[in-house]
Amino acid sequence: MECPEPNTGAMLSLVCLATLLVPSWVATSVSGLLIPVDSYAPSESKAPIAIHYSSGSSSDNAFFTSNITGTFAQGFPGLSNVAATTYAGDAKAVTVLYGQNAQDDLLVNLIIEDSTVVATSLRRNGNRPPNRFQLRLWGDYSTLCAVGSSFVYIFGKGSVKLIVVEQDRFNEVADFAVPVEAEACAATASGTVFFGGNDGAIYSFSGNNIQPGATVQRMNGISVDGEIAGLAIYETPTEPYLLVSVQSGTIEVFRTTQIAHHLSITVSAEEAELEGIAIYQRPLPNYPSGALLVSFDEDSGPKPQRRKGVGIASLSQLGVPLYTSFNPRSSLRNPRPHDRCSKNGFRTSNSQCICFAGYSGNRCEQRSCPNNCSSHGSCASANTCRCNTGWSGADCSYKVINANIETDANGGDGDDPAIWIHPTDRTKSRVLTTTKSEDGAGFALFDLTGHIVAQLPAGEPNNVDVIYNFPLADGRAVDLAVAACRDEDTICILEVTENGLSNLINLPTKDDFTVYGSCVYHSRISDKFYIFVNSKTAEYLQFELKPTLEVELVREFIGGNGGQVEGCVVDDENAVIFVGEEPYGLWKYSAEPDSGNDRILVDSIEGRLEPDVEGVTLIYGKTNNTGLILVSCQGVSAYNIYRRAGNHEYLGTFTISAGTVDRVTNTDGVTAVGTNLGLPGFENGLAVVHDDVNTAQDGTRQSGASFKLVGLGEILGAFSLLDEVDTDWDPRAR
Template sequence: MRSYVTYLACALTGLSVASAQNANITLAPAATGFEADGASFYYASNPLVLANDGSAADGGFRVFNAGANSSWSQTSHLKTGRSKIITPVYDVGGRDLLLNIPAPDSVLRAFEVSENGVAGVEQARKKFLGDWSTLCVWRSAKSGENYGFLFGKKQVVQFLVRGTENSTEILEIQTFPIPIEGEACTVLSNGLVYFSAEDQPLYSFQATESTVTPEITTVSEEIEVIGLATYYRISGDYLFVAHDEVIDVYDEKLGLVGSISLTGIPDLSIQGGLSIYQASTSTFPSGAIAFAFEDEETAGIAVGPLESALAAVGIEVNTDFNPRDRPCNDCEGTITKQCSENGFDAGYSSCQCFVGFSGSDCSETICKNSCSSHGKCAGPNVCQCDAGWEGPDCSFVAVQAKYETAANGGDGDDPAIWIHPTDASQSKIVTTTKSEAGAGFTVFDLKGELLQHTPAEQPNNVDVIYNFTLGDKQTDLTFAACRGDNTLCLFAINSTGFLSPIAGGVQPTPEDYEVYGSCTFRSTKTGKQYLFVNNKDAEYLQYELTSTANGTLQTTLVREFIGGSGGQVEGCVADDAAGFLFLGEEPEGVWRYDAEPDGSDTGMQIAKVGDGRLSADVEGIALVPATSGGSGYIFVSSQGISSYIVYDRAPPHEYVMTFTIVDNREAGIDHVSNTDGIAVVGDRLNSDFPGGLFVTHDDANELAEGGTALEASFKLVSLEDILGEERTKALGY
């Protein structure tokens, strides 16, 4: 007999998602003026709508009154830091909680919600290092326990939320891999969890009270998903799938029962977080939907009534649903005293222990790798690290930034370091802003002071080209892929490190080619200068850069190939002397290719996401070679864990170390979170950077006075603080 999940996959074979839009919901912008990724209804006599705040300036989450006589007034705004998640969990020891995990510190927080408002539960905090997109809560029909499934970059953390009226704790059950970064999820009454993301298949797994990794099933590769929600009924649930300006409705066997068009908001763009309210109010007698949206003028939360739409698709209204209802009359606990309440009873006097517990009865508290001998185990899988160490198991070298750049405008991404030809202390840092706001290149000095901003069409990854023959003279250049007009954009660098336009500084790419990442390569065999650019489909183009006699730049396409396994790529760096190109495939790892245009188009993967060191997304890649020989180091920005992995430059590119950038409280400089582009040089620049400089993008720049800056910054770190004096001296600069 076929399993239920197998049946779902088979039932969808040949299913057409293009159906008549036989129902309609007229939406209204209910709460606007902030960036949201999702919305969640909170059931109460006076219902609330919860929305994450993804903006850099405010962050955290917002609570709105959705009662009958309300005008969707905001009742709370807790500025915990920019986040994507705010989710209710009901009846935890008699209390209702809200769960939120901000990006800057990856700490899952619980807040008690009551008629008196929202208040933090201080002891209910748990750090899950990563970049998290969505969270679904499941209440076991067997035990009545509450579990969360936290979705991030190709992984899910399952945790338990339990407590009494006076205490609450969050315990990690397990972490397991998934094929994608989950951005939307929902749970049916039977515990079947659906998840997906934009332009990705719909997947499922069965939630269980077990530490055994669930089987991930591909449900459909054709269903388009931006948001997911469940409409609960006694006789069978319905799956609501939002995309474009439509909600498709499926029954429990994944049969398409109807499609609901969404009107009322021109130029609607659904951002995610579809939520359904299945209770009756005077405003919404048959319930409502809500989700995060954007249009041409604003962003926030949209809401609409369900009444006519449900009838049109043949769904009987169920406003008796209450998430606090006990799912079991005689609940049978699977977390038992036999397992010290720290594991599942697996029968035959055996236990499945939660993460951080061990022993036949799960009574022993343990930590990963015994905190790597750089700290002590202070709780279940909670390491208290010694000074100079960080990370879940205290294996990350902790370094501090000496300086950070001034505000960079909009969405910064990638830096480059220009070395002054005669006075290294006058070297400069060039950074990019890829958003429309502040788009262009910005030049900083070695203390992070802004010196120049040069507008450009949303440049992304910037590199420096030294001593390029321009007409009859040698000139330094900057190069980046410019997303705004899909061009290769180049500027001249003068003798003081400032940028200026140059003839031929905007070079075209093929029609319909959308640029994404870029880097440069100069062949030591031929002396020729090359530019690499890629799009999101991993299509790499290699151009030769030349100049006319009168000093006008020109490019010639000399090579095309697919990078990595065809997933999204961006960061790359060339080893000029070795003739290698290293590129980062964001969800998969680091690959090495021949950089010469006549080289092999077959790459070699040198580091893999999920290997115990590297985590998705792989972002910036930088290289510092030794002045002689083949030694040196490759630096890889691991965005999901806000850290950096260092490998040997020479094959087989063995792992060297992991480091992360922590708070420098004395200087008032915050830690780095959601790292992106990076740059590194080994030159002695000044007394602050005697063995070289490492520069990195900081996505969520927290301010000393509280809150988060509107604009990204870049952190400046001494390379000697990262590698140590012995390694930096061995580079030979």
């Protein structure tokens, strides 16, 4: 392969970038992502990356990355002396906030468990633990970036939160709307913040501003084809360059002043997926022009030889003005809290105070907490409640239910559960779960004590539902599990019994359709069976399932406002489907195939819901006008309860805390039945919920996923709702 000159506008592969660095004994391959072995740091997964410029020699510099066991500081592979150090837990995003002096530098993490932002001092104090402080955000957030020495922007579902670091504490300043859910962001030395998400578009705003929401704009001329996985800035004396890592395998380089595409660094989409990206603009041994770091995951070739981790390549081939004296401790000064605002807010040019969250008054002198802590707690500090025992939530309005049973740890990334009810002995009912990650991909079956009964590998199944007494063409009636399988974008169907899972088949959907979530429907009108499958783009497909186990597409529609969808559940008796739109709300449509697109909004994030709106389940009552709907809100790890019928009255919210097993965090799927399952604690039914961070008794995180089993009676009893469900409900009865 002949590598082109960098200034010709030709495509430049990472193989070419690495060629100058490859020892003579390392074989090159056009088909693989080639990172020389002396410039590669393995990790368990693709991850966000941040670089810390130390005030000492280059051997003291480090980069940060994260996996399920923590966030790690590492020296550049083979180049520096930094010992691997574990900081705060599993992070969605990580950045460095530079103080005016090196001793004030902070590592800032967005932690997955509770969308908590954690700041850790990077000052070395011998064997003493570093200073650390944190703030729980009570919402679903995806990435963050720093501006100057005290501003941190945290991106959520169509919104951004500005927080200010001041004297070892976080102050929430402002929330403002943005057009997308950002997957990555980066800031220039002058304070311009760039961000982008799944649609490939890039947006920006002025980050060194106490009212940044007014400056949000789309960067026409800067966009990529695919999902944005990471952003980084290369500073030069004349203009910053924006580097965009695209999940499918390319890194695109843009000029930000002239708004022009500069260069493509390509990695074959069949070879690797990318995530975090970072740039180091100082000379390093073998990298006199600086270094490009990229998090990657090879997905071709023999599995034992596939690489996953952080690779390093030279910046010399980027064809940009060489600038190796970049100092992140720039002259940029953030606005400071003002004395005339009691140092609890900023002062505008017209002498008005903009108070931090939890402060009010002309001089921001009055402290408050959300909803006065709902009379279930006390205001511990501005905007922070200390809840009484049995209550939780930002305003202490969530009832706490304890978890005492969990499934055996299994697979990698779990998602959605279903409950299979035994036809004759309810105590032998089973919990069916999915693992959607490559690690352990497939289905698992558990008994009601949480012990695994059976497993069946499958192509990364996501949401799962059960069809009872399905009439096969050979005359048999069987119980089927149905799921959307992401690996090959198919509908997975398998048979369920108390002893196992069998006869897996994969059915196609339609050309160029990428499956995500699914649910099933048995029509009381036609006695036909249907499968709903959705994609992240909110497209819903409705298929009729034939006795020959073939499907026919009978309907298509867009769910909600077009935001990302996944969870859904169908009320067979009332012929309606409830659709969760993750960034916005819960919708109701007719489930019949000849229906139009008329819909009703049940609730939204402007009401009682919190993003992400994830799992949705229905608990049947004794009539079609009684029963309940449960909806999981991932960002706050809580569950809303609504009436099944009428105007779907909101009845309350609960969260699941630690009992004899660990609490539920970053929850996804949920399912429940009101049927008496014949075991102590399950006389009024069972709820099963996904738990993302599975913590062992010693406090360490387990790699396998788990689901918590909670007696439905304990939940409903806390809200005086026991009479709303049917403990004799039989899914096989008409």
